[in-house]
Amino acid sequence: MDHFNQAGGQLMAEDCSLADLAERFGTPLFVYSKATFLRHLAAYSDALSDYPHLVCYGMKANSNLAVLQALAAAGSGFDIVSQGELERVLAAGGDPQKVVFSGVGKQPGEMRRALDVGIYCFNVESEAELETLSQVASDMGKTAPVSIRVNPDVDAGTHPYISTGLRDNKFGIAHQRALAVYQRAAELPGIHISGIDCHIGSQLTDLTPLMAALEKLLELIESIAGLGIQLDHIDLGGGLGVPYQDEQPPHPSEYLTLVKARLAGSGLKLVLEPGRSIAANAGVMLTRVNLLKENHGKHFAVVDGAMNDLIRPSLYSAWQRIVPVMQAPTPGATHARFDVVGPVCESGDFLGKDRELTIAPGDLLAVRSAGAYGFVMSSNYNTRNRAAEVLVDGDQAHLVRRRETYADQFALESLLEPTDAS
Numbered sequence: 001m002d003h004f005n006q007a008g009g010q011l012m013a014e015d016c017s018l019a020d021l022a023e024r025f026g027t028p029l030f031v032y033s034k035a036t037f038l039r040h041l042a043a044y045s046d047a048l049s050d051y052p053h054l055v056c057y058g059m060k061a062n063s064n065l066a067v068l069q070a071l072a073a074a075g076s077g078f079d080i081v082s083q084g085e086l087e088r089v090l091a092a093g094g095d096p097q098k099v100v101f102s103g104v105g106k107q108p109g110e111m112r113r114a115l116d117v118g119i120y121c122f123n124v125e126s127e128a129e130l131e132t133l134s135q136v137a138s139d140m141g142k143t144a145p146v147s148i149r150v151n152p153d154v155d156a157g158t159h160p161y162i163s164t165g166l167r168d169n170k171f172g173i174a175h176q177r178a179l180a181v182y183q184r185a186a187e188l189p190g191i192h193i194s195g196i197d198c199h200i201g202s203q204l205t206d207l208t209p210l211m212a213a214l215e216k217l218l219e220l221i222e223s224i225a226g227l228g229i230q231l232d233h234i235d236l237g238g239g240l241g242v243p244y245q246d247e248q249p250p251h252p253s254e255y256l257t258l259v260k261a262r263l264a265g266s267g268l269k270l271v272l273e274p275g276r277s278i279a280a281n282a283g284v285m286l287t288r289v290n291l292l293k294e295n296h297g298k299h300f301a302v303v304d305g306a307m308n309d310l311i312r313p314s315l316y317s318a319w320q321r322i323v324p325v326m327q328a329p330t331p332g333a334t335h336a337r338f339d340v341v342g343p344v345c346e347s348g349d350f351l352g353k354d355r356e357l358t359i360a361p362g363d364l365l366a367v368r369s370a371g372a373y374g375f376v377m378s379s380n381y382n383t384r385n386r387a388a389e390v391l392v393d394g395d396q397a398h399l400v401r402r403r404e405t406y407a408d409q410f411a412l413e414s415l416l417e418p419t420d421a422s
């Protein structure tokens with residue numbers, strides 16, 4: 001459930017008119033609903049109110065500082081994958097003690113910073129990382145809290161680019177190696193073993209693979225206990241899907257009821273890293289129709305948003321709903337099946353294909369479910385300024401990232417001195 005609804009003949013974000021926001025801030029524009037973010041976070045924390053837990057929002061989905069600030073104020077922790085993300089958490093007033101650090105390529109400098117601010121746990125993804133982390137922590141006179149990210153070799157049944165728990169994926173430590181790695185971790189001076197972790201993929205619409213991964217972890221936990229190592233927590237990652245089209249992903253409470261039943265009596269705190277299920281349907285991308293054209297009987301709506309703003313359709317063939325913001329069609333509008341395309345010079349530059357729409361130049365469209373993996377994956381390709389972001393709170397709209405300017409884009413580049421250029 002989200003807070004983007006039709007009212008008075010137009011699509012609203014909470015109590016704000018999207019048409020007004022587009023006039024005020026221009027397009028393409030990302031608009032987020034604070035109430036939706038908080039509602040989705042609460043879906044997790046409410047379901048776990050009777051079980052020790054830490055929800056660490058997978059902030060790679062949407063890391064706007066104001067979004068993080070709102071989630072942090074509501075008690076959220078954060079799953080980070082870089083020092084940059086850690087700096088965002090700190091800048092947004094997040095609590096470092098509620099941060100888990102995932103990722104296959106943590107650098108020693110990043111480890112040092114995370115140890116300095118005292119994060120909750122490092123999710124270690126390789127034996128090499130474990131050795132480096134122990135060294136870095138020892139040099140600082142500290143011990144690093146660690147959980148080993150296990151790759152359980154479970155098929156998440158999702159797009160290959162967002163599947164992470166298969167033996168061919170780069171993530172985690174093979175299930176069969178895990179025990180040996182725990183043994184090694186127990187010997188290392190700079191390591192404090194705290195938990196076990198997995199994340200098998202994203203946009204999962206079925207609980208079977210998630211529960212299969214949990215079973216594999218529970219088996220391992222028993223073997224680990226056999227080594228005399230007691231774990232404090234189990235981290236099941238993120239992964240719950242959202243309804244982009246007609247998918248019917250399970251509600252977090254359905255998933256967590258099963259998880260709690262399996263964990264009852266284990267004494268393990270439950271850590272989760274949901275990203276998409278918190279952010280995706282908390283945002284839309286507004287884009288304006290620039291012109292309509294027809295080539296060999298095929299209809300195109302050329303809009304001002306493009307693959308550089310929202311790359312999911314191009315990169316994963318992802319389907320995101322595209323709807324006119326105003327319910328009543330503009331007089332003289334064309335009814336057809338359109339490919340909704342951007343101005344970028346690539347055939348792969350589309351936001352949606354074959355969409356039945358009644359539209360005219362100048363109309364405003366909303367690409368739904370754009371709150372996750374939208375702005376964060378945007379680029380300056382074709383020297384396009386990145387879009388602005390607005391966070392709506394009731395009838396208040398806050399510009400939480402202004403639109404880039406060409407000067408912003410050029411600011412980091414330098415021309416050659418005249419002598420070098422000749």
Ligand code: LLP
Binds near residue numbers: 273
């Ligand atoms: N934890 C870890 C270690 C992850 O790698 C991810 C996502 C998450 C948590 C959050 O997963 P979620 O709850 O969002 O499924 N750009 C792709 C999605 C990539 C997901 C990468 N990892 C997309 O647009 O579909």
